[in-house]
Amino acid sequence: MTALRITFCIFSCICVAAAVPVGIFFEWWCLIPVVAAGVFAMLMFGAKNGFSRPKKEIRTDFMNSDEENEQIRKNDDKRETK
Numbered sequence: 879m880t881a882l883r884i885t886f887c888i889f890s891c892i893c894v895a896a897a898v899p900v901g902i903f904f905e906w907w908c909l910i911p912v913v914a915a916g917v918f919a920m921l922m923f924g925a926k927n928g929f930s931r932p933k934k935e936i937r938t939d940f941m942n943s944d945e946e947n948e949q950i951r952k953n954d955d956k957r958e959t960k
């Protein structure tokens with residue numbers, strides 16, 4: 879994953895550097911390398927997280943008792959495993 883992060887970072891920097899000359903000569907066409915830099919930056923951050931979303935934390939309902947919350951968590955675990 880580290881190699882992907884470094885590669886996407888380099889591509890992103892190259893796109894940002896290319897935006898200036900493209901903008902000087904072709905005006906609005908400089909948005910293409912800027913958008914490409916954004917895409918490579920998002921891929922870099924995705925590679926940093928291993929292309930997976932973090933698991934949501936279970937929030938406790940404060941209106942229920944501890945026993946009720948525990949029962950709800952057990953029922954949620956059973957639904958996720960099916």
